[in-house]
Amino acid sequence: MKAGSLYYHFASKDDLLTEILRRGIAVMNVAFDEADAIQAGSPADRVAAHVRAHLAALYENGPYTAAHITTFRTAPAAVRDEIVKLRDAYEARWTTVLKSLQRDGALSADVNINLARLALFAVMNSSVEWFDQTRGNLDDFAAIITRQFWTGVAV
């Protein structure tokens, strides 16, 4: 397909971009749903399931992920405003999970949930830049990230 043909399907390049970003987030929500269905296990296991689902969705949808990472920051305000709503909703689902763990006493009461979530997102999302799925096992990787998030690196 040549560049001009794009306009048969989308009104503008920004419309295309919005749709791509929208689908990328939809994929993440589906992954979250699947992880949410797994209610068994310890609190750490529950977080691990979500981390694993988030990472898998990230890696299995390379083009969507790449588009999000490379374009979101520089996207026009109209596009960002549209997508930020969806991102916020996805992030709110994580906040809900973490808050419930805190209510149950599994997660320290003096932890700022928003900061914790942002930190976890930072690690997961940045990993697309350095984690090589062909070299490392995704389950192991999710476990390590969760472990580091949960108990830290100290002895």
Add this chain to the structure above:
Amino acid sequence: MKAGSLYYHFASKDDLLTEILRRGIAVMNVAFDEADAIQAGSPADRVAAHVRAHLAALYENGPYTAAHITTFRTAPAAVRDEIVKLRDAYEARWTTVLKSLQRDGALSADVNINLARLALFAVMNSSVEWFDQTRGNLDDFAAIITRQFWTGVAV
């Protein structure tokens, strides 16, 4: 200064970009030096000093930081190759610190130092997108990040 005048000082736009990125990393190294001079305190304090220095350098050099974040990924290969060397060297300094803490028994022996460093960098660097320096205290923020890195969020 108009756009054309740039070429009195730099051979090309890429040359300018390389120089900007280079200076940004130089600033980070200076900050690291200063934090390195502080040898007192617990291992966690030592990490906290470096985290604080890294964050401060990031926020005090907004333009360099912004340039790095927005352009590095999309920069031409020639520019990236040049800068990656400097980034690697800076990251190696962190690895050295973490390894020495592990050797001293302060940092868990079964932690993968490279992953730990990448996770810490992810949190610190991504924070420029959501941490508002005018609303939160930088020292507090550095302490929270270090605490989360060091002992995690679990009870």
Add this chain to the structure above:
DNA sequence: TGACCTACCTAACTGTCGTTAGGTAGGTTG
């Protein structure tokens, strides 16, 4: 004073990007 250097400027060229108008091959439907 006159030659020269520094740090800009203007104006123009080239290439690329987002977009549009109009054309067309191939399949679908009455």
Add this chain to the structure above:
DNA sequence: CAACCTACCTAACGACAGTTAGGTAGGTCA
């Protein structure tokens, strides 16, 4: 079969980014 729809294509446009050549104001130095 004819009319039509779908999903592309080509060719062209205006705007803008990277770059260059040549000009110029103001300071430096013999």
